[in-house]
Amino acid sequence: DLAIRLNPALLVAINGRGVANARLGRHEAAVQDFTLALRIEPHAFAFLVNRGHSLHNLRRLDAALADYDKALSLRPDDASTRVLRAAARNAAGNFADALPDLDEVIRIDPGRSSAFEVRSVSFHGLGKFDLALRDADEAIRLDSGSPYGFLNRGFALVALERSYEAIESFRHALRVAPRSALAHRMIGRLLFGFGSLKPALDHLE
Numbered sequence: 054d055l056a057i058r059l060n061p062a063l064l065v066a067i068n069g070r071g072v073a074n075a076r077l078g079r080h081e082a083a084v085q086d087f088t089l090a091l092r093i094e095p096h097a098f099a100f101l102v103n104r105g106h107s108l109h110n111l112r113r114l115d116a117a118l119a120d121y122d123k124a125l126s127l128r129p130d131d132a133s134t135r136v137l138r139a140a141a142r143n144a145a146g147n148f149a150d151a152l153p154d155l156d157e158v159i160r161i162d163p164g165r166s167s168a169f170e171v172r173s174v175s176f177h178g179l180g181k182f183d184l185a186l187r188d189a190d191e192a193i194r195l196d197s198g199s200p201y202g203f204l205n206r207g208f209a210l211v212a213l214e215r216s217y218e219a220i221e222s223f224r225h226a227l228r229v230a231p232r233s234a235l236a237h238r239m240i241g242r243l244l245f246g247f248g249s250l251k252p253a254l255d256h257l258e
């Protein structure tokens with residue numbers, strides 16, 4: 054730790070290594086890097102957010118939320134971190150608790166597609182499928198290059214028993230992200246339900 058204190062560039066390098074590990078899906082290693090960085094700079098906003106994101110990916114949601122809470126105590130108006138905290142609350146099943154962050158982000162920055170994507174998940178979890186569909190549509194309008202709006206739209210349409218439209222929405226997700234296992238799986242299940250066995254198996258293989 055003393056060596057890092059005496060060489061600030063080393064601290065930047067450790068955080069950079071953590072970011073690289075996270076991008077490669079090596080979240081345990083990333084958490085170790087960010088934790089080391091936070092031992093030296095415990096109030097570093099970026100280190101807290103980065104570790105929170107990796108903890109979220111590891112499904113260590115309480116720890117992720119603790120990091121996001123601390124980061125937002127430093128920068129209460131940071132929209133990106135509010136969206137990340139809301140996504141972690143959704144992942145923990147606390148859908149209603151996610152809404153205040155998302156409502157505030159959308160009020161301040163109505164062009165942030167990620168907030169609508171995440172709020173769509175919140176509404177779906179609360180059984181408000183019409184609102185989930187509305188937010189998914191808005192996310193797509195703002196960013197048609199992201200698969201998440203199309204996926205959320207598909208799930209809302211399934212819940213509303215509009216299965217044919219849902220299949221088309223999942224197909225849109227595949228056009229954006231051809232390797233989306235979730236989109237393939239949902240199309241396969243829906244086609245299987247319609248009795249279209251061969252096309253269904255093409256998506257479920």
